[in-house]
Amino acid sequence: MCIINRRRRAKKRAWIRSWLARREKESVYHRLLKELSLEDHETMKNWIRLDKDQYHKLLQLVTPLIAKKDTRMRKAVTAGERLTLTLRYLATGESHASLGCQFRISHNLISSIIPSVCRAIYQVLKQQFLRFPTNQSEWQEVANNYFTQWNFPMCIGALDGKRVLISKPPRSGSECYDYKGHFTLIMMALVDANCNFMYVDVGASGRASDSGVWDRCGLKDALEKSRPIIILYIFISTVTISFMQHTVTYS
Numbered sequence: 001m002c003i004i005n006r007r008r009r010a011k012k013r014a015w016i017r018s019w020l021a022r023r024e025k026e027s028v029y030h031r032l033l034k035e036l037s038l039e040d041h042e043t044m045k046n047w048i049r050l051d052k053d054q055y056h057k058l059l060q061l062v063t064p065l066i067a068k069k070d071t072r073m074r075k076a077v078t079a080g081e082r083l084t085l086t087l088r089y090l091a092t093g094e095s096h097a098s099l100g101c102q103f104r105i106s107h108n109l110i111s112s113i114i115p116s117v118c119r120a121i122y123q124v125l126k127q128q129f130l131r132f133p134t135n136q137s138e139w140q141e142v143a144n145n146y147f148t149q150w151n152f153p154m155c156i157g158a159l160d161g162k163r164v165l166i167s168k169p170p171r172s173g174s175e176c177y178d179y180k181g182h183f184t185l186i187m188m189a190l191v192d193a194n195c196n197f198m199y200v201d202v203g204a205s206g207r208a209s210d211s212g213v214w215d216r217c218g219l220k221d222a223l224e225k226s227r228p229i230i231i232l233y234i235f236i237s238t239v240t241i242s243f244m245q246h247t248v249t250y251s
Contacts, residue, residue: 050087058121088102089114163206188200190219
């Protein structure tokens with residue numbers, strides 16, 4: 001009798017929620033994005049921060065790294081869905097639950113999609129858009145551009161930081177608590193005369209000062225360990241730091 005009652009109480013668990021199963025017909029990727037790509041390119045660019053040509057070029061580059069195979073149980077989330085979801089997250093910072101409802105993908109899967117796609121984007125674009133000068137002639141070109149465009153002589157970069165708001169990490173105490181009363185991580189970036197990124201350092205705790213971030217970054221080590229050749233300047237916010245007789249070789 002007890003065994004019979006247990007069988008009656010047991011409920012079957014659905015393999016997938018019914019509304020998620022309609023992803024290929026009803027999600028914003030399969031409906032809205034396709035409409036925007038055909039009818040409204042301006043809104044498409046505003047929605048994912050890339051125009052149609054940029055989007056398809058990036059999709060072509062990252063597809064070999066993010067595409068998954070279908071199984072007997074279900075069809076895989078396509079590379080296009082993965083990229084679009086990640087671009088929407090980077091553009092808006094929406095929660096995984098909100099993105100899950102829009103793209104009809106479980107929030108558990110979204111939590112693994114976004115990091116993997118970000119790594120793929122970095123992998124395929126880093127040489128083109130985050131390229132650090134590797135020899136004296138390349139640094140000289142950066143300095144020449146600063147002089148001709150901005151009238152800054154002997155300048156090899158503009159360096160500044162950005163505090164990124166985060167939730168307090170578990171058991172971190174005041175490590176990430178900054179002077180503004182927020183929990184943050186710090187991104188420090190070096191750009192050339194055309195505002196193109198040459199170097200990025202991410203991960204310093206919010207409590208660190210500007211000099212503290214500079215002391216721990218790889219760029220400072222590269223400057224100090226390189227052989228003496230030339231006087232270089234890096235403009236850090238409103239403060240100019242002169243590195244006497246150093247050249248930069250960073251890998």
